[in-house]
Amino acid sequence: MTSGILLLDKPQGLSSNAALQRVRHALGRPKAGHTGSLDPLATGMLPLCVGEATKVAGDLLEGRKAYLFTARLGERTATGDAEGQVVATRAVPEGAQGLLREAAEAMLGVSQQVPPMYSALKRDGQPLYKLARQGLEVERAPREIQLHALQLLGLDGQDSQWRVLCSKGTYVRVLAEDLAARIGTCAHLTALRREFVEPFEGYPLVTLEQVLADPGSVQLLPADAALPQLPAQTLDLAAIQTLFHGQAVPVGPVAPTPRCRIYAPDGLFLGLGEVLPGGLLQPRRLFNDLGLQFT
Numbered sequence: 001m002t003s004g005i006l007l008l009d010k011p012q013g014l015s016s017n018a019a020l021q022r023v024r025h026a027l028g029r030p031k032a033g034h035t036g037s038l039d040p041l042a043t044g045m046l047p048l049c050v051g052e053a054t055k056v057a058g059d060l061l062e063g064r065k066a067y068l069f070t071a072r073l074g075e076r077t078a079t080g081d082a083e084g085q086v087v088a089t090r091a092v093p094e095g096a097q098g099l100l101r102e103a104a105e106a107m108l109g110v111s112q113q114v115p116p117m118y119s120a121l122k123r124d125g126q127p128l129y130k131l132a133r134q135g136l137e138v139e140r141a142p143r144e145i146q147l148h149a150l151q152l153l154g155l156d157g158q159d160s161q162w163r164v165l166c167s168k169g170t171y172v173r174v175l176a177e178d179l180a181a182r183i184g185t186c187a188h189l190t191a192l193r194r195e196f197v198e199p200f201e202g203y204p205l206v207t208l209e210q211v212l213a214d215p216g217s218v219q220l221l222p223a224d225a226a227l228p229q230l231p232a233q234t235l236d237l238a239a240i241q242t243l244f245h246g247q248a249v250p251v252g253p254v255a256p257t258p259r260c261r262i263y264a265p266d267g268l269f270l271g272l273g274e275v276l277p278g279g280l281l282q283p284r285r286l287f288n289d290l291g292l293q294f295t
Helices: 016-026 051-061 096-107 128-133 172-182 208-213 237-244
Strands: 004-010 032-034 043-050 065-073 075-077 086-089 109-113 143-156 159-166 187-197 232-234 259-263 269-276 280-286
Touching (some): 051 269, 065 172, 096 143, 096 172, 237 280
Parallel strands (some): 043 187
Antiparallel strands (some): 143 159, 259 269
16 A cells, blocks of 8 residues: 555654654655654654545544643643753642542633643744743743543552543643642643544554564555545546546535545545535545546
8 A cells, every 4th residue: 555544653752753754764755744743752643644645634633632641740840741850849739639630620621721832833933942942931822722531540649640632732741730730739741642543543553663673564544544524425437537637526415514535436535525515526635646547
């Protein structure tokens, strides 16, 4: 398969881009991209879109994400995680476990979150983390996030274990700090693992070691595995030929969204389209490596 999605189990200590480049090198340097960066500290699911599957990367970025994380209470670091120096300490209040559960319940739903300085967001073309390393701090606009579930799994001394299901754009480091602030203390992340990115809950992961040891055995998921939420349109060969010439074809209304997956009669996934008012299907992101021949 020349195109598809690889669900990499990103190892700790490696940036998302570094992991991507190692996989690309092992697979013969195809075009590829990752969807949703993980910090070097973090491990877990990093979807890599290979070849024409890069055309569905935007849909994966929109999906909810689930994380397991450990927050050490009573200590704040410069980076919000274990890679930074401790810059402040505060006592952990009595009854912290009950207080944390109350705080978690109060934080569910839609809220505003200020991104951390140690992030890849840019100001005037400069990543914020580079400014932070220079001792600079700039104002960051809050962003809307949504916490769908936030569960305290345990509290062992100062270390609290959590599971969260959240929207895109959620910084778990900031979430840990905000939880601690609500009970009158501070915190930083000591462990972070991404369980899944929707729609890949429960899917097996491939380790970097497996890719490097035997890249020929790596099975890529088909690109349309990322798009179960979109309706499907199956076209006959004449309509497909028209579509690949950039022209719209009549298909009738489609619901619940005008965007759709397009298939050949044999089930081959051709790419993405949009049904316009009047029932015309317009090509939007068709795959170019299908080897189709029209007479």
